[in-house]
Amino acid sequence: MLKLRNIFRRSSALKTFTLGVARCLQHTEAASAPNRISSSVVESLAAVVGEKQVSSAVAIRDQHSHDESHHSWYLPDLVVFPKTVEEVSQVARICYDNELPIIPFGSGTGLEGGVNAEVGGVCIDLNKMDRILSVHPEDFDCTVEAGVLRKTLNNYLRDTGLWFPIDPGADASLCGMCATSASGTNAVRYGTMRENVLNLEVVLSDGRVINTAGAGRRTKKTSAGYNLTNLFVGSEGTLGIITKATLRLYGIPETTISAVCSFPSVQAAVDTTVQVLQCGIPMARIEFLDDVMMNACNLYSNLNYKVANSLFLEFHGSGKHVEEQVAVVEELASMNEGENFVWAKEAEERNRLWKARHDIVYASMALKKGSKPYSTDVCVPISHLPEVIVKTKEDIAESGVVGPIVGHVGDGNFHVFFPVNPDRPDELKAVKELSDRMAKRALALNGTCTGEHGIGMGKRHLLTEEIGETGVEVMKQLKAALDPKNLMNPSKVFP
Numbered sequence: 503m504l505k506l507r508n509i510f511r512r513s514s515a516l517k518t519f520t521l522g523v524a525r526c527l528q529h530t531e532a533a534s535a536p537n538r539i540s541s542s543v544v545e546s547l548a549a550v551v552g553e554k555q556v557s558s559a560v561a562i563r564d565q566h567s568h569d570e571s572h573h574s575w576y577l578p579d580l581v582v583f584p585k586t587v588e589e590v591s592q593v594a595r596i597c598y599d600n601e602l603p604i605i606p607f608g609s610g611t612g613l614e615g616g617v618n619a620e621v622g623g624v625c626i627d628l629n630k631m632d633r634i635l636s637v638h639p640e641d642f643d644c645t646v647e648a649g650v651l652r653k654t655l656n657n658y659l660r661d662t663g664l665w666f667p668i669d670p671g672a673d674a675s676l677c678g679m680c681a682t683s684a685s686g687t688n689a690v691r692y693g694t695m696r697e698n699v700l701n702l703e704v705v706l707s708d709g710r711v712i713n714t715a716g717a718g719r720r721t722k723k724t725s726a727g728y729n730l731t732n733l734f735v736g737s738e739g740t741l742g743i744i745t746k747a748t749l750r751l752y753g754i755p756e757t758t759i760s761a762v763c764s765f766p767s768v769q770a771a772v773d774t775t776v777q778v779l780q781c782g783i784p785m786a787r788i789e790f791l792d793d794v795m796m797n798a799c800n801l802y803s804n805l806n807y808k809v810a811n812s813l814f815l816e817f818h819g820s821g822k823h824v825e826e827q828v829a830v831v832e833e834l835a836s837m838n839e840g841e842n843f844v845w846a847k848e849a850e851e852r853n854r855l856w857k858a859r860h861d862i863v864y865a866s867m868a869l870k871k872g873s874k875p876y877s878t879d880v881c882v883p884i885s886h887l888p889e890v891i892v893k894t895k896e897d898i899a900e901s902g903v904v905g906p907i908v909g910h911v912g913d914g915n916f917h918v919f920f921p922v923n924p925d926r927p928d929e930l931k932a933v934k935e936l937s938d939r940m941a942k943r944a945l946a947l948n949g950t951c952t953g954e955h956g957i958g959m960g961k962r963h964l965l966t967e968e969i970g971e972t973g974v975e976v977m978k979q980l981k982a983a984l985d986p987k988n989l990m991n992p993s994k995v996f997p
């Protein structure tokens with residue numbers, strides 16, 4: 503799918519303008535976008551970005567009508583491909599003057615329908631802004647344009663001995679990752695995007711450009727005024743278009759060792775995790791896969807791990823330090839009846855192990871032919887994790903659907919990747935109900951309905967329950983202050 507998108511991106515061209523044409527290439531009826539963009543607006547946009555960088559072609563709009571989730575596809579009226587912040591600013595101003603919705607598009611790997619253009623409008627695809635602008639090895643930071651992908655950055659950084667560890671599995675754009683406050687397998691050690699963004703350049707809906715920490719600033723700490731940076735991190739394109747991000751970097755660890763081990767129960771796996779963290783072991787990764795997911799993983803990646811509740815582990819540090827960490831973790835795991843340790847010391851073995859872990863969405867889909875992923879994402883204080891996972895497993899078993907579970911267990915965060923047949927409304931309904939019950943279970947235990955995928959289209963109905971009416975009201979006031987015409991990714995996040 504992503505490869506296909508890239509092909510379309512490269513071949514974008516200004517086509518005959520056919521508004522109101524909404525076509526669905528896949529399972530869901532893509533809603534018809536209202537006929538609201540005049541040819542003079544299209545000409546104005548083309549004058550800013552160049553004719554070839556504006557497209558109303560149905561194929562291009564289709565490509566921008568959805569992310570990787572199961573949510574219904576909605577076509578934007580138009581897709582533009584700016585190359586500079588000045589172009590983004592002028593595009594936003596034209597949209598502002600003509601009251602056109604703006605949908606920022608990163609790499610479309612989101613899992614909550616964040617880019618789906620529910621009310622039509624202009625999709626701003628940021629992939630042509632793909633320069634790594636600066637790297638300061640001695641300060642452990644870099645500045646990138648919106649379209650730089652995380653793997654591209656890490657390949658670029660390799661010779662400097664530095665890396666950017668936030669790893670949502672998919673090769674997402676770094677500013678898309680800012681927009682969803684992404685995290686992933688390394689968050690237990692390195693934090694989420696919130697902890698790793700030092701500054702953002704943002705274009706507001708009226709075309710004004712701000713630097714959230716001040717132009718060119720890249721300090722690790724600041725007490726100057728409100729934290730605008732973290733207001734935009736996780737804002738899901740509803741407050742502005744992020745065009746540049748200054749990010750924290752880390753030294754590549756001298757030694758890395760990975761392992762997989764199995765446990766007799768969810769409780770035993772989580773107890774081990776809590777005890778490991780209580781001992782101050784700086785785990786780089788500690789990931790939970792339930793027995794259903796391990797089976798899917800074995801089948802998809804041609805492995806033969808034991809089919810049981812398991813932990814995938816990774817240790818970073820100097821050689822001696824890693825040895826000490828491994829010894830403590832092995833002892834704690836054994837105390838909780840952990841067994842079948844499979845160690846991966848060489849890069850090739852480790853890559854194979856983590857590739858299997860990262861391919862779990864596809865492994866889950868392979869359990870059911872023709873299915874699409876319906877993913878859920880909740881997070882609770884870690885002590886509540888066994889209870890929520892066990893109850894969720896019981897709920898899934900009673901409902902009769904397939905629901906493999908994976909968790910960033912060190913953060914109290916877990917997902918179910920339901921393989922659903924999108925043409926079966928009864929299946930979708932059952933999974934949606936399961937997913938809602940899971941979110942409500944997490945909320946009842948002081949948790950959140952989304953640890954990292956965001957609210958998007960899928961969890962709007964849960965926001966008030968989580969934040970409270972007054973909290974949501976204040977969020978809406980903040981949005982109104984920054985986006986008074988409600989043009990930025992309208993309909994997302996808020997109920």
Ligand SMILES: Cc1cc2nc3c(=O)[nH]c(=O)nc-3n(C[C@H](O)[C@H](O)[C@H](O)COP(=O)(O)OP(=O)(O)OC[C@H]3O[C@@H](n4cnc5c(N)ncnc54)[C@H](O)[C@@H]3O)c2cc1C
Nearest residue numbers: 608609610611612616670674675678679681684685739744
């Ligand atoms: C196989 C797979 C595994 C995944 N695993 C994880 C995981 O472990 N952890 C995790 O956190 N996520 C995970 N994700 C979800 C996804 O990769 C993240 O949400 C990622 O941050 C999305 O980035 P993107 O560039 O693809 O954004 P998009 O999907 O393009 O957009 C997501 C949202 O951000 C907005 N947006 C995008 N770019 C900008 C911008 N420049 N300015 C303002 N708003 C913008 C969009 O409007 C939309 O609302 C996974 C996805 C897949 C397919």
